[in-house]
Amino acid sequence: MFKKLKNMNARERMLIAAIFSGALLLAIFVLSFTISDGNLRANARIMDQGPSFSHPFGTDWLGRDMLARTMKGLRLSLMVGVVASIISVIISVILGVGSAVLGKTVDNVISWVTDLFIGMPHLIFMMLVCFMMGGGVKGIIVGVSLTHWSLLARVIRAEVLQLKNAEYMQISSSFGKSLWFIAWHHVIPYIMPQIIIRFLSVFPHAIVHEAAITFLGFGFSPQTPAIGVILSEAMAHISTGKWWLVFFPGFLLVLVAKSFDSISEQAHILLEPVSANE
Amino acid sequence: MSLKGEGLGFYYKKDKWIFNKLDIKISPGEVKGLSGYSGCGKTTLGKILAGFIEPQAGTVTVDGAPLPRKGFRPVQMIYQHPEKAIDPRWRMRQVLTESFTPSRELVEALEIRGEWLGRHPIELSGGELQRFCIARALNPATRYIIADEMTTMLDAITQAKIWHVFKKLCAARNIGVVIVSHEASLLKRLCDSVIYLEDVTAKGSAA
Amino acid sequence: MKDKAQSETLLSVDNLSIGFSQYIGGLKRRTIQVIVDLNASIGHGEVVAVVGASGSGKSLLAHSILGILPGNAIMSGRMAYGGEELTAKRQAALRGKEIAFIPQSVNFLDPLLRVGKQARIGFDRKTAAARQRELFLRFGLKEKDGDLFPFELSGGMLRRTLFATCVREGVKLIIADEPTPGIHPEALNEVLTQLRQLADSGAGVMLITHDIMSALKIADRVVVIKDGRTVEVAEASAFEGQGEKLAAEYTRNLWRALPENDFDLMFAGDGGNGHVA
Numbered sequence: 001m002f003k004k005l006k007n008m009n010a011r012e013r014m015l016i017a018a019i020f021s022g023a024l025l026l027a028i029f030v031l032s033f034t035i036s037d038g039n040l041r042a043n044a045r046i047m048d049q050g051p052s053f054s055h056p057f058g059t060d061w062l063g064r065d066m067l068a069r070t071m072k073g074l075r076l077s078l079m080v081g082v083v084a085s086i087i088s089v090i091i092s093v094i095l096g097v098g099s100a101v102l103g104k105t106v107d108n109v110i111s112w113v114t115d116l117f118i119g120m121p122h123l124i125f126m127m128l129v130c131f132m133m134g135g136g137v138k139g140i141i142v143g144v145s146l147t148h149w150s151l152l153a154r155v156i157r158a159e160v161l162q163l164k165n166a167e168y169m170q171i172s173s174s175f176g177k178s179l180w181f182i183a184w185h186h187v188i189p190y191i192m193p194q195i196i197i198r199f200l201s202v203f204p205h206a207i208v209h210e211a212a213i214t215f216l217g218f219g220f221s222p223q224t225p226a227i228g229v230i231l232s233e234a235m236a237h238i239s240t241g242k243w244w245l246v247f248f249p250g251f252l253l254v255l256v257a258k259s260f261d262s263i264s265e266q267a268h269i270l271l272e273p274v275s276a277n278e
Numbered sequence: 279m280s281l282k283g284e285g286l287g288f289y290y291k292k293d294k295w296i297f298n299k300l301d302i303k304i305s306p307g308e309v310k311g312l313s314g315y316s317g318c319g320k321t322t323l324g325k326i327l328a329g330f331i332e333p334q335a336g337t338v339t340v341d342g343a344p345l346p347r348k349g350f351r352p353v354q355m356i357y358q359h360p361e362k363a364i365d366p367r368w369r370m371r372q373v374l375t376e377s378f379t380p381s382r383e384l385v386e387a388l389e390i391r392g393e394w395l396g397r398h399p400i401e402l403s404g405g406e407l408q409r410f411c412i413a414r415a416l417n418p419a420t421r422y423i424i425a426d427e428m429t430t431m432l433d434a435i436t437q438a439k440i441w442h443v444f445k446k447l448c449a450a451r452n453i454g455v456v457i458v459s460h461e462a463s464l465l466k467r468l469c470d471s472v473i474y475l476e477d478v479t480a481k482g483s484a485a
Numbered sequence: 486m487k488d489k490a491q492s493e494t495l496l497s498v499d500n501l502s503i504g505f506s507q508y509i510g511g512l513k514r515r516t517i518q519v520i521v522d523l524n525a526s527i528g529h530g531e532v533v534a535v536v537g538a539s540g541s542g543k544s545l546l547a548h549s550i551l552g553i554l555p556g557n558a559i560m561s562g563r564m565a566y567g568g569e570e571l572t573a574k575r576q577a578a579l580r581g582k583e584i585a586f587i588p589q590s591v592n593f594l595d596p597l598l599r600v601g602k603q604a605r606i607g608f609d610r611k612t613a614a615a616r617q618r619e620l621f622l623r624f625g626l627k628e629k630d631g632d633l634f635p636f637e638l639s640g641g642m643l644r645r646t647l648f649a650t651c652v653r654e655g656v657k658l659i660i661a662d663e664p665t666p667g668i669h670p671e672a673l674n675e676v677l678t679q680l681r682q683l684a685d686s687g688a689g690v691m692l693i694t695h696d697i698m699s700a701l702k703i704a705d706r707v708v709v710i711k712d713g714r715t716v717e718v719a720e721a722s723a724f725e726g727q728g729e730k731l732a733a734e735y736t737r738n739l740w741r742a743l744p745e746n747d748f749d750l751m752f753a754g755d756g757g758n759g760h761v762a
Binding site for chain 3: 317403434464
């Protein structure tokens with residue numbers, strides 16, 4: 001039986017929100033594979049058509065189907081997001097834990113670098129990295145990962161510093177357990193919720209930043225089906241009234257980013273012990 | 279053969295010694311009480327003997343050799359709050375076997391029930407958790423145990439029961455025990471001799 | 486007077502139960518029952534000790550009387566104060582005024598605030614200084630002690646400051662939660678004497694502790710709690726000898742198991758525990 005929304009407990013509401021977001025992302029992912037690449041080919045007969053049944057998102061000035069372009073673009077965004085989030089989380093864990101356990105000098109150096117990265121404007125740094133690496137997927141992934149590890153590294157450092165004084169950690173070392181054993185069995189499970197939350201919340205950043213960088217011309221090459229490319233190309237045509245070229249890809253980009261945001265928010269509430277029982 | 283602390287001194291703030299020039303010696307099989315009230319430094323002394331803190335002065339030796347920095351420490355400590363001494367994310371089976379795999383006799387003597395092993399620490403009471411802490415500390419390589427207010431948080435019946443078993447186990451293995459407690463009556467009941475830390479510190483700082 | 490019998494009971498707690506709702510395995514909530522059936526009462530001028538192990542629910546009793554349980558707590562049962570039901574609204578109005586709470590540790594004092602100032606918190610600004618001096622005198626502190634910081638005071642003085650900060654004139658019910666853990670005998674006696682004096686001046690005192698021996702020095706009655714249930718409400722004088730005057734077997738065992746009494750003699754019979762290599 002379905003309960004009324006307000007009668008559900010916090011966790012049930014949360015789950016529903018997460019299912020909606022997840023379903024949307026899954027739909028995009030599936031669509032991006034099922035739509036044939038043929039729709040991306042230029043077709044002079046169907047140039048500049050508005051939304052219709054055969055082309056729900058319309059077509060562009062080369063007659064390419066916008067639905068297909070948007071889906072393929074979002075798939076690329078998701079892929080970049082996953083890889084960049086994983087890399088940034090790995091950097092955070094290594095630097096955060098290292099900062100906490102490897103002594104004062106290492107801590108000072110890492111903390112200094114962390115502060116530097118927190119203070120740096122993301123977009124400018126990313127543009128620099130992309131430019132250095134010659135754009136493309138690699139440049140964007142490196143750029144996004146390098147700018148999104150610092151906050152989590154700082155959180156992990158604080159958590160591990162606190163955990164270091166826990167009696168069960170000291171007892172474990174008095175049993176002669178190795179650093180690796182302690183890190184793997186005591187430390188990682190302790191910081192896992194933070195890692196998951198951060199992993200999910202870097203995702204929307206990665207996607208939006210990727211689009212922004214590409215839009216500005218530092219990211220993917222024009223032939224790649226990327227959201228940023230679509231949007232920047234469409235800018236030239238928006239003044240001629242072809243609203244669908246911008247609206248659908250832009251809207252879906254926001255929707256995808258927002259979905260991840262809401263999933264990470266739910267995970268945050270669920271995994272944080274203080275709010276977990278509300 | 280003994281656990282020896284010689285000329286031990288400790289402070290948090292320079293020259294404000296909590297204790298200084300303190301000598302203490304525990305022989306195998308001996309039960310020594312360490313008495314004092316909250317804030318007198320008895321837990322600190324216990325932690326120094328167990329190698330958890332470095333003293334600012336003096337040395338701790340086990341059977342003639344300094345406390346090993348790596349590997350299993352032959353001086354084990356049992357804390358006041360078992361729920362802090364156990365990783366809350368672990369299951370009790372993992373907790374029980376972290377130090378070594380205890381024999382069935384040991385597990386039975388401590389009345390650890392099989393059904394507890396699959397549970398998380400939060401699902402057990404303080405007395406139940408403390409039995410696990412005792413089992414862990416009774417590694418075959420353990421020579422000395424510092425029991426710091428081990429039963430302070432427990433009710434009197436559980437307290438009596440745990441000490442009853444603990445004393446027997448330690449005696450059977452010839453383990454030297456330091457019982458840290460503020461409760462004079464408990465120490466009188468359990469110990470061969472009692473050190474009153476406040477007397478010692480008064481002398482120590484005067485000397 | 487016709488309602489004398491009623492007015493003698495200051496606070497009564499009947500069939501109190503407290504549970505906490507928690508999530509298990511995803512979406513299901515379950516309620517963990519911490520207090521099952523708790524009964525206690527305190528009269529004017531009486532010291533009632535509430536005795537139980539940590540985790541028996543005795544601190545929750547204090548929190549429920551003060552109305553400061555956490556949000557996911559579910560409470561049922563009756564509490565009456567001064568003959569009337571103790572509602573959440575009354576709790577909010579009474580706590581800190583007629584109902585005083587003395588916390589466990591002197592760490593509850595603000596280390597960066599002069600103790601005189603701390604004792605003035607909550608008073609009307611114009612009369613605060615005078616009232617604080619009165620309180621200090623009442624608890625045996627000197628006037629100039631008010632200018633000191635907590636770290637400058639001895640343990641016994643800190644306890645008295647804590648009392649002066651928590652207990653105001655007009656207080657009728659004092660709830661002291663474990664005020665004596667492992668403290669120096671002088672400080673311990675200080676705390677116990679203060680509590681007894683407060684009771685002798687007409688207030689009701691609930692002393693929550695697991696130190697039976699200390700509690701017996703000043704208590705009139707003892708409420709024994711185990712696993713969230715009241716096992717027995719006994720006169721303090723019943724705790725003597727082998728506990729023959731105590732009604733419940735648990736209380737008798739508890740009494741006998743004290744290190745001052747039989748301690749582990751009660752387990753000496755079971756040989757099974759001894760044979761461990």
